[in-house]
Amino acid sequence: MYNRNAKHSNVLNIKTVLIFITTSFIYLLSGIIILMIDMIAGLGIRRDAIFIMWLFGFVAMIVFGLSYMFVSGFTRNKALMNSTMKYEYIFLNIGVITFFAGFSGIIAADFTLDIAGAGLMLLIIAITLHIFNIAFSAFSGNQNNTKERNFTDSQ
Numbered sequence: 001m002y003n004r005n006a007k008h009s010n011v012l013n014i015k016t017v018l019i020f021i022t023t024s025f026i027y028l029l030s031g032i033i034i035l036m037i038d039m040i041a042g043l044g045i046r047r048d049a050i051f052i053m054w055l056f057g058f059v060a061m062i063v064f065g066l067s068y069m070f071v072s073g074f075t076r077n078k079a080l081m082n083s084t085m086k087y088e089y090i091f092l093n094i095g096v097i098t099f100f101a102g103f104s105g106i107i108a109a110d111f112t113l114d115i116a117g118a119g120l121m122l123l124i125i126a127i128t129l130h131i132f133n134i135a136f137s138a139f140s141g142n143q144n145n146t147k148e149r150n151f152t153d154s155q
Contacts, residue, residue, distance in 0.1 A: 016126025018087045020065030023089075027096065049104035056123055057096040064088060064130055071138050084133050088126045151154030 017084045031054045038045040068085065099119025 014069075017065045017068050020061055020068070020085075020089060023093070024058045024061035024065065027053060027061060031058070040073065042105075045106060049100050052099065052103065053096055053100045056099070060127070061092060064092070065089075067130070067134055073135050074123045075138055081099070084129055088129045088133070091122045091126035091129070095119045095126055098122060 031050050034049070034053075035044060035050050037043065038047075038050075096119070099116050099122075100117030101107055102117070102119055105112075107115065
């Protein structure tokens with residue numbers, strides 16, 4: 001059962017998880033607005049850039065937040081989660097914005113592919129951090145979970 005007297009450092013920072021989820025919906029809404037403005041005004045924004053923003057900004061961001069909730073809830077192990085969640089959030093956001101800016105065609109410069117490449121590298125770093133963090137947390141958790149034992153004993 002959940003212990004209300006548990007040390008604060010051993011508790012998942014739910015506020016950060018909610019920030020991940022809230023930000024994901026901001027990306028969804030932003031993509032819809034950008035797409036609508038582009039369709040009306042004909043700005044020439046590449047649609048692929050908008051879809052990439054939805055994929056990494058909305059889908060990946062919400063998956064990051066929900067996976068932290070699920071893994072910490074199932075394993076009762078917070079491991080590295082609180083220490084790396086902020087970095088993942090920062091890298092993912094800067095990566096999405098940078099990739100969108102470089103790939104959308106808004107910036108008329110010779111180095112736009114370099115900007116998009118830098119954004120893509122930040123996305124790769126954020127996703128790699130998340131994979132290692134979730135895997136480490138999932139596989140180094142408390143194997144003798146009392147809540148699971150109580151549930152199976154009552155059956």
